[in-house]
Amino acid sequence: TSFQIQVQASYPTFQIAKSNSWSASDKAKLICEYQDMMKRHGEGSYSRVLKTGSGTKGVVVDKQTGKEQESIIWSTNLYLGLNRDPEIIASACSAIDTYGSGMGTSAAASGVTDIHLEFETAFAELVGKESACLFPTGYTANVGVVAGLLGENDVVVIDQLSHASIVDGARLCGAEVRTFKHNSAQDLASVLKAVVSPYRTVLVVIEGVYSMGEGAAPVAEIVQTAKQHGALVLVDEAHSFGFYGDKGAGICAAQGISHEADFIMTTLSKAMGSLGGVVACSREHAELLKASARAYIFQASVSPADIAAALAALRRLSHDADLRQRLWDTTRYMRRRFQDAGYDLGTGDGPIVTPHFKDKDKLFTIVDELFKQGIQTSAVTYPIVESGRGRLRFICSAAHTREDVDKTLEALIEAEKLADLKMYETDNRVK
Ligand code: PMP
Numbered sequence: 001t002s003f004q005i006q007v008q009a010s011y012p013t014f015q016i017a018k019s020n021s022w023s024a025s026d027k028a029k030l031i032c033e034y035q036d037m038m039k040r041h042g043e044g045s046y047s048r049v050l051k052t053g054s055g056t057k058g059v060v061v062d063k064q065t066g067k068e069q070e071s072i073i074w075s076t077n078l079y080l081g082l083n084r085d086p087e088i089i090a091s092a093c094s095a096i097d098t099y100g101s102g103m104g105t106s107a108a109a110s111g112v113t114d115i116h117l118e119f120e121t122a123f124a125e126l127v128g129k130e131s132a133c134l135f136p137t138g139y140t141a142n143v144g145v146v147a148g149l150l151g152e153n154d155v156v157v158i159d160q161l162s163h164a165s166i167v168d169g170a171r172l173c174g175a176e177v178r179t180f181k182h183n184s185a186q187d188l189a190s191v192l193k194a195v196v197s198p199y200r201t202v203l204v205v206i207e208g209v210y211s212m213g214e215g216a217a218p219v220a221e222i223v224q225t226a227k228q229h230g231a232l233v234l235v236d237e238a239h240s241f242g243f244y245g246d247k248g249a250g251i252c253a254a255q256g257i258s259h260e261a262d263f264i265m266t267t268l269s270k271a272m273g274s275l276g277g278v279v280a281c282s283r284e285h286a287e288l289l290k291a292s293a294r295a296y297i298f299q300a301s302v303s304p305a306d307i308a309a310a311l312a313a314l315r316r317l318s319h320d321a322d323l324r325q326r327l328w329d330t331t332r333y334m335r336r337r338f339q340d341a342g343y344d345l346g347t348g349d350g351p352i353v354t355p356h357f358k359d360k361d362k363l364f365t366i367v368d369e370l371f372k373q374g375i376q377t378s379a380v381t382y383p384i385v386e387s388g389r390g391r392l393r394f395i396c397s398a399a400h401t402r403e404d405v406d407k408t409l410e411a412l413i414e415a416e417k418l419a420d421l422k423m424y425e426t427d428n429r430v431k
Helices: 013-018 024-041 086-099 114-127 138-149 164-173 185-195 219-228 283-292 304-319 321-340 360-372 402-430
Strands: 048-050 057-062 068-073 131-135 155-159 176-180 202-207 232-236 263-267 277-281 378-380 390-395
Touching: 068 360, 068 402, 086 304, 114 131, 114 277, 114 304, 131 138, 131 283, 138 164, 138 202, 138 232, 138 263, 138 277, 138 283, 155 164, 155 185, 164 202, 176 185, 185 202, 185 219, 202 219, 219 232, 277 283, 304 321, 321 402, 360 378, 360 390, 360 402
Parallel strands: 155 176, 155 202, 202 232, 232 263
Antiparallel strands: 048 057, 057 068, 131 277, 263 277, 378 390
């Protein structure tokens, strides 16, 4: 097929790499960075196992050394901590008793129970849409929707920092693929001017919040621009559903454009603490997706335990304002303490807190030192950020406490001192 990512000349190459449109030199650079990381720091986060499962605290095991460490865990997207909530867990257990452990077939081939349908209805209602379509994961929801809606004659226009699932949906559907500058409604308008035609469907895909520690995207502006040009819009709320907007309904609700956005998608694996993906839209579009999205038709549907947990989580998050408030309190506290200590957190204000580092080697040493001190976090490097640089990523949850934040900051300051010392010793040995 004629898959093409249009790249603005001014954009750095790491963003091209993230779009999966690899040139030979991008590939070589990525492999070199990966091998270099392995050589210097072992498997690092690739070798860490959450022995006691996901949560804000638990035992993390380093497979390489066999070392077990009681840790505060900041590396998962369980924003509301609901995967450990007794009521949610009881709902999942009860669903296994009633419906068994797996559905054994796709939703299109009778792999649905009343709770699957109840979840679709409840999600659609919360985000202000007529209907919804449930997928087995967030990843396959994006792939399913984009590839289910578009064909060879159509156009998909995506933000240059789109998640891989959006890029893969765009690649798979066979439509012409265009990108626009990150969060730029103006650039989107100029791309749309060139592609809109009454003879083809144009779909714009954006995320409500991007996962590298920025704040909310200018969703209202982008959605309105898309609508002015007659395009459909899909908003991925993976990192915003559950804690932005009235009742946690997400960024579209917060920015008052739920009706204009044609498709509102989220994953069940983050704020809802389960597994699955869902997209809310008009009844007509939901019917179209259920008839055309291969990820819906040819993939086993969400298990009863997962959908029961997600349904209980959905009800909880929409009614429990205190839960959402706890997440925001911890987020603001963490950002303030880290900034006061001199860390550059970029422009964001959300629960993904990302101290920036100019030197990625120092960053990996810090991650190792933090692990030794019982802090589990992850390092983000090329191709997600520019080559040579890096960020730590602390993802706040409603279940983290101020004490967790204080301990983590203390450990980070100590880990950075140790990393500086190690680098100084290494430099002097080389000389
Ligand atoms: N969209 C975005 C923006 C994401 O960050 C993710 C997961 N990281 C997904 C979709 C896919 O969701 P899931 O992991 O539940 O498949």
